[in-house]
Amino acid sequence: MPEETIKKNLVDKGVSRRDFLKLSGLLAAAMGMQLPPLQESGLPMSLGTPVRGAQTEHAILHALETKMRLPVIWLEFQDCTGCTEAVSRSVSPSLTNLVLNTLTIEYHETLSAAAGYQVEQAKQEAMKKYAGQYILVVEGSIPLANDGAYCVIGGRTALEHLKEAASGAAAIIAVGNCAAYGGLPKAKPNPTDAKGVWEIITDKPVVNISGCPAIPEATTGTIAHFAIFGTLPELDNLNRPKTFYGKTVHDRCLRRPFYEAGKFALSFDDEGAREGHCLYKLGCKGPTTYNACASIKWDQGLSFPVQSGHPCLGCSEPNFWDGGGFYQGQSAPLDRPTVAAVGAAVGAGAALGIGAALVNQSRKKAKKGGS
Amino acid sequence: MNSQAVLEFARGPFFYFALLFMLFGLAFRLFSVISLGWSRDRVSPMGSKTKGVVVTFLKAFLIWPFIPWVKNTFNRNPLIYIGGGLFHLSLFVVIILGTPHMLVWKSLIGFGWATLPLPIVDWMSAIGIIAMVILLINRRIHPVLKLISGPAEFFAWLFVFLPMLTGYMMTHHIGGSYEALYARHMITVDVLMIWIPLSRISHFVFYFFSRAIHGQEFGKRGVAV
Numbered sequence: 001m002p003e004e005t006i007k008k009n010l011v012d013k014g015v016s017r018r019d020f021l022k023l024s025g026l027l028a029a030a031m032g033m034q035l036p037p038l039q040e041s042g043l044p045m046s047l048g049t050p051v052r053g054a055q056t057e058h059a060i061l062h063a064l065e066t067k068m069r070l071p072v073i074w075l076e077f078q079d080c081t082g083c084t085e086a087v088s089r090s091v092s093p094s095l096t097n098l099v100l101n102t103l104t105i106e107y108h109e110t111l112s113a114a115a116g117y118q119v120e121q122a123k124q125e126a127m128k129k130y131a132g133q134y135i136l137v138v139e140g141s142i143p144l145a146n147d148g149a150y151c152v153i154g155g156r157t158a159l160e161h162l163k164e165a166a167s168g169a170a171a172i173i174a175v176g177n178c179a180a181y182g183g184l185p186k187a188k189p190n191p192t193d194a195k196g197v198w199e200i201i202t203d204k205p206v207v208n209i210s211g212c213p214a215i216p217e218a219t220t221g222t223i224a225h226f227a228i229f230g231t232l233p234e235l236d237n238l239n240r241p242k243t244f245y246g247k248t249v250h251d252r253c254l255r256r257p258f259y260e261a262g263k264f265a266l267s268f269d270d271e272g273a274r275e276g277h278c279l280y281k282l283g284c285k286g287p288t289t290y291n292a293c294a295s296i297k298w299d300q301g302l303s304f305p306v307q308s309g310h311p312c313l314g315c316s317e318p319n320f321w322d323g324g325g326f327y328q329g330q331s332a333p334l335d336r337p338t339v340a341a342v343g344a345a346v347g348a349g350a351a352l353g354i355g356a357a358l359v360n361q362s363r364k365k366a367k368k369g370g371s
Numbered sequence: 372m373n374s375q376a377v378l379e380f381a382r383g384p385f386f387y388f389a390l391l392f393m394l395f396g397l398a399f400r401l402f403s404v405i406s407l408g409w410s411r412d413r414v415s416p417m418g419s420k421t422k423g424v425v426v427t428f429l430k431a432f433l434i435w436p437f438i439p440w441v442k443n444t445f446n447r448n449p450l451i452y453i454g455g456g457l458f459h460l461s462l463f464v465v466i467i468l469g470t471p472h473m474l475v476w477k478s479l480i481g482f483g484w485a486t487l488p489l490p491i492v493d494w495m496s497a498i499g500i501i502a503m504v505i506l507l508i509n510r511r512i513h514p515v516l517k518l519i520s521g522p523a524e525f526f527a528w529l530f531v532f533l534p535m536l537t538g539y540m541m542t543h544h545i546g547g548s549y550e551a552l553y554a555r556h557m558i559t560v561d562v563l564m565i566w567i568p569l570s571r572i573s574h575f576v577f578y579f580f581s582r583a584i585h586g587q588e589f590g591k592r593g594v595a596v
Contacts (some may be wrong), residue, residue: 259489262470262489281474329478332475334382336478337390348398349394349397349399349402352403357404361408
């Protein structure tokens with residue numbers, strides 16, 4: 001029932017005042033909210049007038065107390081449900097709880113208890129009731145080939161479902177690389193002609209929470225941002241929230257000093273790998289991958305791929321499946337000419353060169369003979 | 372078109388084309404010169420021509436660079452000798468012993484090698500860039516060089532300088548996002564690769580052939596009797 005405030009819903013569920021304050025602070029942190037200038041400067045707070053509302057968590061607190069609950073419709077197309085899995089096992093239980101339980105997920109194929117016509121009907125009703133207010137979350141790419149026949153739900157194509165749900169959405173959040181940029185289904189040769197949401201829906205704001213899967217805090221944090229402020233966070237040129245995608249994995253990597261020092265692991269079981277050296281030579285895509293893996297990390301901040309010894313695959317970037325081999329150096333060219341192609345180029349050059357030389361020689365001889 | 376897409380183009384199809392064009396062009400130019408043939412010995416030489424070739428390369432790489440003052444080429448214009456020498460050394464260190472470049476070679480030829488730490492490569496590239504600027508200034512003010520320098524010389528300078536500059540900017544994250552800097556670097560490299568067979572920069576291949584020809588002439592040491 002989105003008519004009640006977020007706070008009321010939480011209080012009804014038995015959330016204490018202390019936990020409510022904690023949640024506000026957590027949300028402020030998850031959304032990367034800046035401190036007021038005085039606090040950020042490091043000067044003593046006594047210099048300024050301490051305003052209760054000036055602190056970020058208090059801004060959140062106020063919003064939670066006054067804002068109405070936000071209806072969310074979550075669609076899944078050509079996906080693996082990995083992003084839903086990630087959100088449902090998020091490191092921030094209260095944040096996940098906020099999104100999954102408090103914000104009113106009106107429709108979610110995987111999480112809904114109901115199935116079949118009943119749940120489809122519930123979705124239709126929700127879209128009608130909250131037209132222009134709900135957040136549409138999309139997981140998975142949309143196939144366009146063969147009139148969208150590769151992904152049909154309830155007898156209708158993914159494209160139809162998306163267009164219908166997008167028409168009444170206040171904003172769209174594309175979760176995961178598939179929904180954002182096409183992901184794995186779009187990998188060459190892209191048999192289903194898979195597309196990301198923002199390639200299809202151009203008349204609504206689309207936020208891309210890319211990743212494979214998307215970092216759950218980025219998903220829930222962005223939804224919470226909209227729920228609390230009624231606006232979308234600041235986005236980069238690929239429509240990703242700058243809070244989570246403002247820095248590269250390389251920028252924040254704990255192995256970065258080894259990169260600078262030229263200490264690299266050359267294989268997965270050598271001395272360098274055991275010493276935790278940089279994985280750049282093993283194909284790490286960290287330098288061109290914008291994501292918060294190295295700072296937020298996974299599993300309650302326990303680790304992330306590079307920390308546990310695997311190079312970054314660049315999963316938050318468009319076309320990462322076709323962006324060169326996963327274990328090929330970042331600087332290596334994407335297409336390596338075959339021996340036949342090199343042979344053809346050199347052979348053709350040599351043949352033409354010899355031909356040119358012969359022509360020159362015969363001209364020279366003719367000139368000599370003629371003079 | 373965003374930087375990522377430009378980068379994908381510059382690392383993908385554009386690099387592919389530039390590489391094959393360079394190989395094609397170099398093969399064309401090399402064979403069009405070699406196929407003209409060279410004069411044969413009318414009498415047997417006294418010395419060994421093979422030895423002459425080996426000695427000339429050993430001198431060029433292992434002796435003269437370390438005692439340059441015995442050569443007139445150094446004494447008459449030390450600036451060009453030192454500037455040019457440092458520039459070539461810088462290119463060698465950066466392109467062969469820099470980690471990212473080694474990985475390019477590895478992806479193309481199938482094997483890699485140990486590389487130098489980033490700060491050393493970084494300083495060498497800075498030295499190379501400074502050397503190029505000094506050499507350009509010298510070319511603009513030197514009375515003889517001024518006379519013999521045309522557009523070809525300045526284009527050659529520019530097309531070599533740009534990859535060095537963009538590479539340095541990329542390492543230091545100056546002037547944009549990493550992938551934008553990377554895209555710029557790759558485009559300038561691709562343009563350079565296309566320009567190589569069309570210009571005198573192809574000397575990095577021709578040098579070894581011309582030096583070998585000179586070496587065997589030096590090795591003859593007169594006529595066998």
